[in-house]
Every structure is written in structure tokens, then in C-alpha cells.
Amino acid sequence: MAWFRAASALSRQALRRNLNLARSPYHLAGSRPIPPPPYRTFHGTKPHSFAAPIPRAVPLSRLTDSFLDGTSSVYLEELQRAWEADPTSVDESWDNFFRNFVGQATTSPGISGQTIQESMRLLLLVRAYQVNGHMKAKLDPLGLEQRPIPDDLDPALYGFSEADLDREFFLGVWRMSGFLSENRPVQTLRSILNRLEQAYCGTIGYEYMHIPDREKCNWLREKIETVKPREYAHDRRLVMLDRLIWSTQFENFLATKWTTAKRFGLEGCETLIPGMKEMFDRSADMGVESIVIGMPHRGRLNVLGNVVRKPLRQIFSEFTGGTKPVNEGEGLYTGTGDVKYHLGTSYDRPTRGGKRIHLSLLANPSHLEAVDPVVIGKTRAKQYYANDTNRTKVLGVLIHGDGSFAGQGVVYETLHLSALDNYTTGGTIHIVVNNQVAFTTDPKAGRSSQYCTDVAKALDVPIFHVNGDDLEAVVHVCELAGEWRQTFHSDVVVDIVCYRRFGHNEIDEPSFTQPKMYQVIRNHPSALNMYQKKLLESEQISKEEVEKLQTKVNTILNEEFKNSKDYVPNKRDWLSAYWAGFKSPEQISRVRNTGVKPEILKRVGQAMTMLPENFTPHRAVKKIFENRAQMIETGEGLDWAVGEALAFATLIVEGNHVRLSGQDVERGTFSHRHSVIHDQVTGERYCPLDHIIMNQPEEMFTVSNSSLSEFGVLGFELGYSMENPNSLVMWEAQFGDFANGAQVIFDQFLSSGESKWLRQTGLVVLLPHGYDGQGPEHSSARLERFLQMSDDNPYVIPEMDPTLRKQIQECNWQIVNVTTPANYFHVLRRQIHRDFRKPLIVMSPKNLLRHKDCKSHLSEFDDLVGHPGFDKQGTRFKRLIKDQNDHKDLEEGINRLVLCSGKVYYELDEERKKRERKDVAICRVEQLCPFPYDLIQRELKRYPNAEIVWCQEEPMNMGAYNYIAPRLLTAMKVLNRGSFEDIKYVGRAPSAATATGFYSLHVQEQTELLQEALQDDPINHPLKK
């Protein structure tokens, strides 16, 4: 866009120079050598003295302006000179242009005297309307402020005066159809201007000239520059009216029944509802079967009731506060709930064309726009499961506020997923409810761009601004958006410029801060009033018919209100089709084994290490794959990457969908994964895990490097994971630290989503973590924050009997810091091999990826009795790994039990070996949350005389210490193993930064903590140090 603006500015200057502008009295837009400040409000346009007379319809369609891309008249002049000197020296299209022009000019009496210069200037004027016509469009229903009309739209700038209005001009050029010729090669300037005004400066402002694709622009021009301005048939108008009545009366009804309740009403933008409905109807006509919607607070109840068709009685009942199910027994689990304007739902809705369309509105937090990527991820997953490879059956629709669309970075992060192979959904339709205020903040204080939608211009997508008072215009652009999306499979933005009739919510006073605006709003008729009046005045409907419609709607609203009093909520409605049979936290789900038959392990192991013939991998990669094949062959020394790949491959064999995304995940940040390899000669890609089973569906295994966004991509994967439980969906941070760029997703969705909205997800988040001297920003994934958000009670030991255990189901998520490839394999498989889903946060390793001791034997992955991984219950994830020395059930000679988690274990073990401390046991708490009370107690009992130490690499105010200490104390208390002061701490001192930036200091700190953990003398409690 910047280049375009520059070009048009250049052309303006050039024109001024060339025309030696003697300003005509008709030229109003004053010369402004210094560009004016950006206009961030609409509020009408300055009246133009070049008053446009009654329009005479002339179509502007099918403008194929292949050679008009250079907008400078200097350029045109130079071309002309060149052509005059040698016609073959210019492009064929220009040759035709000049020939044609000369021919016409000499034969048409009406245009005698028209110069080539005039013709060119006219073309530039047309172009200016296409580019900047929206600046003059009447977008603001309130008409408060005025925005100056750009010079480009002033015919005087092009040297035309009022005297030229009725002169005929030749606009048509060879190969140009539509407005520029269309059997009407000669037109008066007046009629040309009228057409341009009508098409571009009415109640719709089109922005599309930033799209570089001519075909797309021409498609839009055909729609915009139609011969006949849009005319809706009588019955369509009645439907629109009916829908507007529903929208308006719904809000009125809530306002009268619940006078003081916050509902974030839609008043001032009621046309959104008919607009959405028409958009959905049109989309359904064009093949859409399912729509996933995300939206903020404003108008949400109205959308739920009128668009999604959530039963009104249910909405009213919830409004009165009756959200808890009352039936006995199962289904009593309600979580902690959420306010009414955050809840989601899904229904099937019949469309105008007689089809049914499935609509789901996702629950969302207060955090504006945070739901955007979640909706897109969910849409993509739906497309995967619907085999919607063209992406025309499932559509994502996002509704935004003007303040949040301009202000929230996640909007941009989501937009940038739109055309990426593994993230595209074939276009999202964005609707902005642009009420020209954000709470109390005016646009000029809230954004630096002219329009709140300018962020979308980063993409090649059209933006339709529309005056929200003009129902038919809103409906028109909503339909157009649907058509665009189905035709070009890319995003599109509808910006409904409207107002907010009341305060930010119903108990807020808007005149404190927007007094002038609200003076106007108070006297401003509703869109319904206006539309009714229009239909009545044009005698398209009678007063009685309007009243009948109003009464019908009112009666239904009242009946539903009455019914809402006896409304009994159903059991939770969280189990969509794919989730049937999954257990809620109140139902016990048996813990299953995750070991795999040895022959399957071998087979998938071979498949995932095999490279195609004639493929030339990088030398080092070839070696890695040879080593991997060897590991599978011998069963010895399986490393982290192989453990992970085996988990993926075995899940695929079992029919699950596996998806891993994040920055550089294909190779792996630490060059360890190599899940996609590149032919060093041809550059071709090969992904071995795409070839695990015969005829494996293309996306069944997806590994994808992502855009450099944490918020957007994690949100996307979260949405993806929520669609179908039989999928292992993972997001990996480059380093764990970066996860806080997506903090809203962790806080508002992942840790609390199930509790608030009764929706489960088994999303896995891999966060590289570990202190290896790489400085403060690459050491810590802030484990403490995840633990702090866990909702298990530190002072209550839950039921731990394996047959009755619901500990994980009752906890909001699981947090692990796993230390062996086999345990990693099992924890990933456990995500799928259970009857419920819980998010899994993994502190994933960095130096363990290649650590000599961080290896597993293939037998630890299988399910054979007697194999190392096999315990009493079979082979499964180990929540705690006991000391690796062969200890009996009672070891009175052990003086110290060091509990730790993560890679520090290997360092502790080495130090122990060095010091030959046979009296020290080291246990790894692999699953930190929920806390493995049973296994911890087993170890406490095993070592009755041991001093109990928690050892971590992180500073004392970080890591797991603050989570572990009270839980360990609770476990000890039951066994009479001492008090708080008996929990010894070994780790770094409290610190503001996560880690030192000085490598030598890191080494010193690390050495000291290892030495302290294994010192001969008893360790002091921090209180006594």
C-alpha cells in the first residue's frame, strides 16, 4: 500500500505541474502541501461543490486495466511521445490504446478537441475513485465530524471545470470493457462522475485497490460498478425487515425485563443480525455447511438467540441466573461457570435457501480478540475431519469491535495464519461492529490508522465499509463477503460503521466522556425506524403488516420468557458428536497401559527411519537416520527424538491424527527432530512419518513450522485440539520463555477453559527448559507459573487408589518434566489412551536430547511382562522414577532422599557416583502436577531415616519448589515424617532474572548446588542458613 500511496502522491504532483493548475471555482479541496493528519473518524464528508446531478446509470463493470498500473501522467506522456516516434516501441496494449484513441478522436464529432491528455486524466480520475472513493462515502450514521475529501477525487485536479460537465468524452479503450466503453464510448463528464459517485461514494466504501491480483479486482469491480444499483425484491425486503425487528426487539425486551443487568447490547448496530443471517444464507447457497463463530461481548446474546438460534427460553433462564443443571446424578459437574455473555453453544439453523447449516459459537474470555486464533484452529480441524479439502464447507467468522480490532496484536497474528498451508481455512470473514468508540476512548486516541480495519490491508483482502444505518447496504456487503470468500478462499472484512446507543454496558453513563456524540445519538432514529419508514413511504408494506410482524415477535419473546421460568437445563452440552463416551471429571476413567506390541514398535520404527531411494539427505542427517535405524534394530540407546517419533507413529497406526506445530519444529530448534528432511540436490522434502501406514491420509501426520507468533499459533492449536479427541495436537515453543507471548491462552483458555466452559482439550505444550548456561532468556520456561495455576489443593491428599483415582480428571492440567525417552513416549500416548482429555504442559529438554545417559531401551516401550517398563499394572507413564539403584522396600541405611525433576537428575547422579555416596537416593518427580502423593509416600516409607531434600536448578522463587513444598509436607505429615523445616532446599538463591547471563557464573552456581545436594553434612533448611 505504501508504494501505492507514494505513486498516487507523485502523480498528483506531476498533474499539478503539468496542468499548471488554475483552480476553477469548482475546486474545493484546497491545496495541502503538508499532508493532513490521518483521519480516524468518519462522520461524513465535506460537501463537494462539484454537485453531482441526478445519476444516469452507466455500468462500470469489467474494467480490465492491464496497462493502467502506472498512475503517473508523466509516465503516460512519455509513453505517448515514444509511441508517436515509434509505435512498436511501446507495449501492444499501449499501441492499441493510442491507435484507438486517435481513431475515435477524429471520427466522433462530440469529442472533437478532446486531447489525449484529457483522456488520460479521465482515466486517472476513474482510478482515483476506485482507490479513494471510500473517503467520500457516507459511512457515519451520526454524521458528526467531517473528513476532507482527497484531492484525487476533485475533477479540477485533472483540469476539468464546470464548463466541461456536459462535454462528451471518450473513455473507452480497446480491450477495456465495462464503464470505460460498454457500447458507450462517448459519455458526458457529468454522467461519468455520477456513475463513479454512485458506485464508490454511497453508503458503502470499498477498499480493494491494494490487492495486486487483477482478476480479483475485476471481480469486485463487476460487483461494485454494476449497471443497476442493487434492488432487492419485495419478499427479500420483508425478510430483512423481519430480521431487523427480531434484532431490535430482542434488545428492547432484555432491556425492559432486566433493567440493570449488563448485556452489552447491540443497540446502534442492530443491522448486524440481518447482515449475518443473509451472509450465512448466501454462504450456505454456495456450499458452506458449518460455520464456526468467534465474537466479543457486544451483541453476543442477540447473535446467540437470533443467528445461532440458541433457544430463547434458555437465554432468558441463564439471564435470570439459572445455569446449573438440576437433574440428579451424572451431569452435575458444572465447573466454575462463566458470565452469560461469554458462553458458547452450537445449533443447526435452517437457511433461507432451504438448507441446514451448523453454527457453533465458541466460548471466549473477556480478553478481546483472544478467541480469534482459537476459532481459526477449530475451523481448520473441522475441515480436516469433514475432508473439506477445498475448504468450502466449513467457514470461520470472526466478529470484532473497532477498538480491539485496531489495538490487539493477536488480530494481526491471526490474519497472518490465513494463507499458510497448514493453517489456512480458505478465508475468514471478519465483521467489525464499529461503533466508533471503545468503552470511553475515541478512535483518535485509540489508533494511528485512518480505519480501524487498516491492519487487514497487510493481506490481499477487500475491506467493505458500510453505513450501519443502511440495512440493505449492510446486507449487500455481507452477501458480497460470503461470495468473495467462497470464490477466492481468502479473508474479507466487513466494517459496519455504527454507533453505540447506550453506554459501554447498560449501567454505564456515556455522556461523561462523549457528550456531543450522545446528544446526537439521543435524537437519532433506529435503523428499524428508518427501514420501516422507507418501506412504508414507498408503499412496499402497509402499516398493518409492520404491526403484525412486530406483534408476532413480541408474542414469541413473551412466551419464551414465560417458559424460561420452568426451563430445566440439560446436562452439560459439552459432548459434541466426536466426544461421545468421554468422561467428565465426576466419572472415573480407568488408567490404561500405553505400552505397544514389540512387533508394531519394530515395524513403525523401520518405517520412520527409512528414506526413499534416490533421495539425497544431508550427510549429517543421513547419519542420524542410520543411527536411528540401528537403535530400532538393536533396541539399544533410543534417544529423545526416536522416543517422540515412536509415540507419533504408534498413535498413527492406531488411527489417531497427530499434529505438531510451532517455530522450526520440523527440524527442531535444537536440530534433533528432523521430522522433515530436505534433498540436498533437488530441495525436495520428505517426511518419514507420512509413510507409517498404507495409504496414509495426507494430513494424518502434520508437522509444521509456524509463523513467528506464540499467541496466534498456540491459540490456533488449542482450537484445533478441541474438535476431536482422537488427535494428539501439540505446540512447541522455540524456548519455553517465549510461551509468555501467549499468556492469555494459558491463563484464560488452557488452565481454566474446562472449568469455565466445560470443554476439554488434550493439547500438549512443549516448553524447552533447563539451565545450561544459555542466559536468562533461554533457560526457564517459568515452570512456577504453570504450577501456580494448577488447582489441586496442596493440603488435601485426594483418593489415590488406582481403581478409584480421579486425581488427574479433577485437576485442571498436568505438568511434567520428563527425563527419559520412554517416559516421554508414554506420557504422549497417555494423552490419547484415556477417556478424558486434559492439557499437558511438558518442560521439554535441551541438553538431554543428546545426553549419553538419557537413553531408553526399546523394551521400555513395549507391553511385555518382565520388561523394564512393566510394573504391576503394565507399561505406562511413570509419574515418579524411583532411585535407579536396586533398593528394597525398606532401606534404613539411606541418609538422604533427594527429590528432583528434569535434567538436574543426571548431574546429581553423576556427582553421587563421583562421591560414591551410596547412602543417597535420588528420585525423579516426572509428573509434578497433579502431585504423585502415592508414589512420594512410597519412597518416604522406603527411606525412613532419610533427610528429605528438594533439589532444583531454578532460583528459589521459581521452579517447582513453592509448589512441591506444601504438597510434600502434606504427604509427610500423614506419615509423621516431620514438619516444614524438614524439607530441605537445594537450588539457586531467589532472583529477579531467571538465570545469569555469565556462563562462568552459571557453572559455578550449578557446581555449588550439586555439591550441596551431595554434601556429607546434613543440609540446613533455608530458615537456618
Ligand SMILES: Cc1ncc(C[n+]2csc(CCOP(=O)(O)OP(=O)(O)O)c2C)c(N)n1
Ligand atoms: C484484552 C482486553 N483488554 C481490555 C479489555 C477491557 N475492555 C472491555 S470492552 C473494551 C472496549 C472495547 O471496545 P471495542 O473493541 O470498540 O468494542 P465495543 O465495546 O465498542 O463494542 C475494553 C477496553 C478487554 N476486555 N480485553
Ligand SMILES: [Mg+2]
Ligand atoms: Mg467500539
